[in-house]
Amino acid sequence: MHIPDGFIAPQMYLPAYGAAIGLWAYGLRRLRTALREETIPRLAVLTAFCFVLMMVMLPLPGGTSAHATGIALLAILFGVWTAFISVSLVLLLQALLFGAGGVTALALNALAMGLVGSAAARYSYLLLRRVHEGFGLVVAGWLSVNAAALLMALALGSQPLLAHAEDGQPLFFPFGLSITLPAVMIPHALVGIGEGVLTLLMFRLLSQRGWVSQP
Amino acid sequence: MTARIALLAYLAAIVLGTTVHAIGPLALGLALVLALAGREWLRILRRACVAILLFNVVITLSYGIISTLQGSFSLEFVALVNLRVLLLTCLTFLFVFRVNPFDALAFSRSLTFLFTLAYSQSMAFKQALEDFRLAFKSRRIEPVGLRDRYRHSARMGAYFLDKSLHQAGEITQAMRSRGFFDD
Numbered sequence: 001m002h003i004p005d006g007f008i009a010p011q012m013y014l015p016a017y018g019a020a021i022g023l024w025a026y027g028l029r030r031l032r033t034a035l036r037e038e039t040i041p042r043l044a045v046l047t048a049f050c051f052v053l054m055m056v057m058l059p060l061p062g063g064t065s066a067h068a069t070g071i072a073l074l075a076i077l078f079g080v081w082t083a084f085i086s087v088s089l090v091l092l093l094q095a096l097l098f099g100a101g102g103v104t105a106l107a108l109n110a111l112a113m114g115l116v117g118s119a120a121a122r123y124s125y126l127l128l129r130r131v132h133e134g135f136g137l138v139v140a141g142w143l144s145v146n147a148a149a150l151l152m153a154l155a156l157g158s159q160p161l162l163a164h165a166e167d168g169q170p171l172f173f174p175f176g177l178s179i180t181l182p183a184v185m186i187p188h189a190l191v192g193i194g195e196g197v198l199t200l201l202m203f204r205l206l207s208q209r210g211w212v213s214q215p
Numbered sequence: 216m217t218a219r220i221a222l223l224a225y226l227a228a229i230v231l232g233t234t235v236h237a238i239g240p241l242a243l244g245l246a247l248v249l250a251l252a253g254r255e256w257l258r259i260l261r262r263a264c265v266a267i268l269l270f271n272v273v274i275t276l277s278y279g280i281i282s283t284l285q286g287s288f289s290l291e292f293v294a295l296v297n298l299r300v301l302l303l304t305c306l307t308f309l310f311v312f313r314v315n316p317f318d319a320l321a322f323s324r325s326l327t328f329l330f331t332l333a334y335s336q337s338m339a340f341k342q343a344l345e346d347f348r349l350a351f352k353s354r355r356i357e358p359v360g361l362r363d364r365y366r367h368s369a370r371m372g373a374y375f376l377d378k379s380l381h382q383a384g385e386i387t388q389a390m391r392s393r394g395f396f397d398d
Contacts, residue, residue, distance in 0.1 A: 099266030
């Protein structure tokens with residue numbers, strides 16, 4: 001799901017960093033005000049859990065595969081800001097250790113997956129759990145993937161407009177919105193179903209063990 | 216050169232790499248990065264190629280097909296984008312190879328602890344994941360169906376979640392016993 005290095009123009013990734021740095025500082029301050037002894041270790045292991053969850057490839061019919069992110073689960077259990085910081089750390093680790101995602105795209109990936117994905121998941125769950133909790137969890141999982149994917153598709157698809165040579169050749173990501181939106185959103189609509197089911201199953205598992213307090 | 220200066224130099228080089236749109240300077244930059252890598256140049260280059268291979272092949276092939284149909288194919292664009300991505304990825308691996316990222320983040324005590332813990336836990340989980348994968352592979356006598364693979368993935372997910380919550384408690388106790396929370 002990550003946007004890799006080198007496909008986003010500085011006209012976009014530098015302002016994204018500006019926004020993300022402010023939001024990271026705010027998120028860390030929120031964490032610090034709620035700092036209890038277990039906050040740092042809990043956040044660290046959740047980050048590691050998210051990291052490994054993104055490495056567990058789920059096979060899809062037809063020979064392809066997809067991976068879960070656990071972002072919806074994090075956001076529902078621990079709140080949007082904790083999820084944002086945790087996902088940002090996962091992305092940083094992946095960028096530095098595996099070259100996945102990349103440093104130029106880090107802020108954009110963090111904003112899309114960590115903030116927008118988390119917020120979409122948490123607030124949709126809070127809204128829909130009054131109707132049906134299971135349905136709310138599946139929708140939260142689906143939205144966490146697809147809200148982030150939509151933002152990434154918009155970011156990628158606007159590159160040819162943002163940065164191009166005098167002859168009109170793109171300088172970064174080459175496809176406009178008409179190609180990027182369906183290419184990104186259609187597979188993620190399917191991947192989101194898997195994320196939704198995973199969110200439901202994991203939440204129930206945690207509830208059975210008494211680890212879930214109502215958000 | 217301190218870690219923080221190295222971090223700033225790395226970030227400046229990254230930004231510079233995305234503001235250059237000519238093949239020559241980018242190729243020169245890549246050669247410089249590999250020269251700075253010393254004996255490790257081949258390892259860094261190989262790791263970078265593996266990291267970017269999938270996405271870049273998909274983008275390059277898609278661009279090749281679509282732009283040829285539209286009559287706007289540019290070999291220069293293909294070379295430019297792939298070279299830039301390779302340069303940025305090599306730069307990142309060179310930075311991680313030469314500089315301890317934990318030192319670079321040392322401006323914040325909490326962030327350093329968080330990053331160190333997250334890194335160590337991630338590496339331990341990664342190793343466990345590989346062990347699970349090999350165990351699953353070694354027990355196969357015939358191709359495994361989708362149902363069994365889903366069940367295997369679900370059990371791994373549950374194991375890692377269990378492990379995470381257990382580790383959080385353990386680490387908290389370890390930090391408390393070493394006086395981390397006394398300040």
